[in-house]
Amino acid sequence: MKTYKVFTVNPGSTSTKIAVFDGEKKVYSANVSHDSKVLEEYKTLEDQLAYRKATIESLLKENHIDLEGLDACVGRGGGLLAMDGGTYEIDDLVLEHSIHAKNGVVHPACLGPSIAREFAEQYGAKAYVVNPPDVDELQDLARMTGIKGVYRNVHLHALNLKETAIRHARNMGKKYEECNFVVCHIGGGISVSAHQKGKMIDGFDIVGGEGPMAPTRCGSVAVSDVLKYCEDKEIKTVKQLCTKNGGFVNHMGISDALELTKCAADGDKYAGLLWDTMIYQIAKCIGSMAVVLEGSVDGILLGGGMVYNEDLVAKLKGYCEWIAPISAYPGEFEMEAMASGAERVLDGEEEVKKYTGECRFQGFDFIK
Ligand SMILES: Nc1ncnc2c1ncn2[C@@H]1O[C@H](COP(=O)(O)OP(=O)(O)OP(=O)(O)O)[C@@H](O)[C@H]1O
Numbered sequence: 001m002k003t004y005k006v007f008t009v010n011p012g013s014t015s016t017k018i019a020v021f022d023g024e025k026k027v028y029s030a031n032v033s034h035d036s037k038v039l040e041e042y043k044t045l046e047d048q049l050a051y052r053k054a055t056i057e058s059l060l061k062e063n064h065i066d067l068e069g070l071d072a073c074v075g076r077g078g079g080l081l082a083m084d085g086g087t088y089e090i091d092d093l094v095l096e097h098s099i100h101a102k103n104g105v106v107h108p109a110c111l112g113p114s115i116a117r118e119f120a121e122q123y124g125a126k127a128y129v130v131n132p133p134d135v136d137e138l139q140d141l142a143r144m145t146g147i148k149g150v151y152r153n154v155h156l157h158a159l160n161l162k163e164t165a166i167r168h169a170r171n172m173g174k175k176y177e178e179c180n181f182v183v184c185h186i187g188g189g190i191s192v193s194a195h196q197k198g199k200m201i202d203g204f205d206i207v208g209g210e211g212p213m214a215p216t217r218c219g220s221v222a223v224s225d226v227l228k229y230c231e232d233k234e235i236k237t238v239k240q241l242c243t244k245n246g247g248f249v250n251h252m253g254i255s256d257a258l259e260l261t262k263c264a265a266d267g268d269k270y271a272g273l274l275w276d277t278m279i280y281q282i283a284k285c286i287g288s289m290a291v292v293l294e295g296s297v298d299g300i301l302l303g304g305g306m307v308y309n310e311d312l313v314a315k316l317k318g319y320c321e322w323i324a325p326i327s328a329y330p331g332e333f334e335m336e337a338m339a340s341g342a343e344r345v346l347d348g349e350e351e352v353k354k355y356t357g358e359c360r361f362q363g364f365d366f367i368k
């Protein structure tokens with residue numbers, strides 16, 4: 001069987017993770033640090049592009065990593081309009097929408113497609129984006145709200161959620177498309193989602209303030225409480241609670257969950273209550289996703305950095321293991337997920353998709 005050489009690029013706020021795969025084997029990986037002072041000088045994401053790429057190139061050169069013979073380059077995406085899951089060719093429309101965050105969610109990951117395509121052009125390789133956070137496969141029932149004209153959509157860690165589900169299904173001797181899972185990513189942000197036969201049919205908009213509280217995110221709060229809180233604040237400040245300074249940051253000025261658990265272990269009751277509340281809220285979200293799957297759940301899968309914490313896993317088992325077996329996959333498979341997504345299409349196992357540039361959900365034609 002042919003193995004493919006794939007280069008993966010995952011830009012974060014102050015660094016860019018890169019990896020080179022030869023088939024399933026990760027032959028090189030690095031977390032390329034960028035000088036935050038230099039990054040701050042750039043007004044837009046697009047302005048950072050040349051600097052980030054040059055930093056990556058220098059590191060590759062220093063480490064004698066040759067990308068000659070590359071089959072594909074994959075960039076973590078973002079900023080795209082709601083789409084089905086899968087592997088997408090990076091064409092001009094993907095570039096245009098991601099770099100300008102067409103969906104309004106500006107994140108360094110939006111740079112991924114541009115960096116990947118530049119490397120791909122240089123080495124005559126294909127360029128792809130795999131399951132970006134813009135994947136939204138909600139079933140119709142999950143769309144409606146009690147406000148006419150307001151529909152639900154999701155932003156989730158789709159890349160790691162789907163890869164965790166694909167791997168778990170494989171471990172069970174099955175295909176992702178044959179199983180039903182509740183899949184969670186419990187890291188800096190927390191995604192909880194219901195996967196039915198290969199589609200992520202429900203979940204929470206973790207960029208919009210839905211779901212459990214997370215280290216830097218407020219999670220779901222009653223509308224009336226938010227309105228009251230807003231009375232003497234700017235909307236912008238309140239929006240930041242959803243992704244930047246809600247959760248542990250808002251309460252205790254701590255964004256690192258490990259630090260919070262240390263405070264709790266040292267007897268800080270406030271930290272202990274926050275930690276337990278976050279776990280309680282994750283459990284409630286898992287329960288609701290199990291209901292979405294009508295109790296037909298083949299497994300509850302936990303990924304993300306916080307899953308290294310045994311107390312968190314034990315407590316979630318206490319709350320939820322009566323629903324289905326819980327499996328922990330601490331950390332994430334994002335780089336592997338990008339490489340496997342490319343391999344599946346290069347191998348013909350899956351068809352490469354074309355980004356339409358139109359939201360997957362356009363409203364219901366029977367509601368005027
Ligand atoms: N043993 C542990 N106990 C508690 N928290 C931990 C432990 N190990 C790692 N973490 C926490 O996991 C978080 C990082 O998780 P992860 O690496 O998945 O996040 P990220 O990549 O920064 O963000 P995201 O997952 O939203 O993309 C940090 O808050 C870190 O403190």
Ligand SMILES: CCCC(=O)O
Pocket residue numbers: 133155156157158189206207
């Ligand atoms: C939506 C997933 C990416 C993030 O907001 O952290």
